[in-house]
Amino acid sequence: MLRVEDVSFAYGDHQVLDRVGFELGTHELCALFGPNGTGKSTLFRCILGHLSRTGRVHVDGNDTSRMTAGRLARLVAYVPQEHRPPFPYRVRDMVLMGRTPHLGGVFGPGRRDQEVADAAMERIGVAHLADRSYTTLSGGQRQLVLLARALAQETPVLLLDEPTAALDFGNQLLLWQTVRSLTAEGRTALICTHDPNHVLWFCHRALVLGRDGRLVADGRVADVVDDELVTDLYGPVSEVAAHGQDRVVLPLDRSSLANRDNPGANRESVLNSARR
Numbered sequence: 001m002l003r004v005e006d007v008s009f010a011y012g013d014h015q016v017l018d019r020v021g022f023e024l025g026t027h028e029l030c031a032l033f034g035p036n037g038t039g040k041s042t043l044f045r046c047i048l049g050h051l052s053r054t055g056r057v058h059v060d061g062n063d064t065s066r067m068t069a070g071r072l073a074r075l076v077a078y079v080p081q082e083h084r085p086p087f088p089y090r091v092r093d094m095v096l097m098g099r100t101p102h103l104g105g106v107f108g109p110g111r112r113d114q115e116v117a118d119a120a121m122e123r124i125g126v127a128h129l130a131d132r133s134y135t136t137l138s139g140g141q142r143q144l145v146l147l148a149r150a151l152a153q154e155t156p157v158l159l160l161d162e163p164t165a166a167l168d169f170g171n172q173l174l175l176w177q178t179v180r181s182l183t184a185e186g187r188t189a190l191i192c193t194h195d196p197n198h199v200l201w202f203c204h205r206a207l208v209l210g211r212d213g214r215l216v217a218d219g220r221v222a223d224v225v226d227d228e229l230v231t232d233l234y235g236p237v238s239e240v241a242a243h244g245q246d247r248v249v250l251p252l253d254r255s256s257l258a259n260r261d262n263p264g265a266n267r268e269s270v271l272n273s274a275r276r
């Protein structure tokens, strides 16, 4: 569904992406992760044609460089890392903008477009915000509205750039579960995230972008995310541990942290010395 071949890009003489290539099929939920500044957002912008890169990008078998913006927007929805619109649109209208690539000729949104936008807001849990101005929302609420807009776009491919960054824990889980169910229904999702646990718990596949702008790993999450990888990426600060059927990334040296920082333990030792 999404094929990226040999994509390279530089900001001036700063080479950011170096011959990046991968192919994602339908039903695939793929994480894109790696240290800060390695080029993950840049890769999204190259896929979308916002930046002029070398290499090729195909969606649904078609070369995106030969597509109109409207055709590409019927195939790929994008949720950027940050978004501040210049006008205080109502949330309902923001979500309805996701329908723009589907509108024909001079006609505005029709009944079906309204229904799709309403269903997207319901599914993401932002229907109660429909009449609020987008610019008055919190960062997390804005992120959810952008996800609803991407859903309303009804594209086979979703590109989400750190979509959980401003969300509370419950909404993070809601987002991942929603994207899981969207991919189960047949969509393809590429999600940039910094949380290796989210990759372990929710994703089928992982692409890891290294500091040299190359993909350093690409494969099933179970094969890719291990101690060696997290140490390479983040230094000797964490480990991958078994937790029942699952695996979790935990900070190393938790016992010394607990002794130093656990106020309960300190209180206990103060109480003990007072009793003596």
Ligand SMILES: Nc1ncnc2c1ncn2[C@@H]1O[C@H](COP(=O)(O)OP(=O)(O)OP(=O)(O)O)[C@@H](O)[C@H]1O
Binding pocket: 011, 014, 016, 034, 035, 036, 037, 038, 039, 040, 041, 042, 043
């Ligand atoms: N407009 C720009 N002009 C020049 N350099 C840029 C520009 N945008 C990004 N960069 C640089 O390109 C590199 C990749 O940036 P990018 O935002 O793609 O990284 P990222 O992997 O998404 O980072 P993060 O995880 O911190 O969000 C960084 O070194 C960044 O400083």
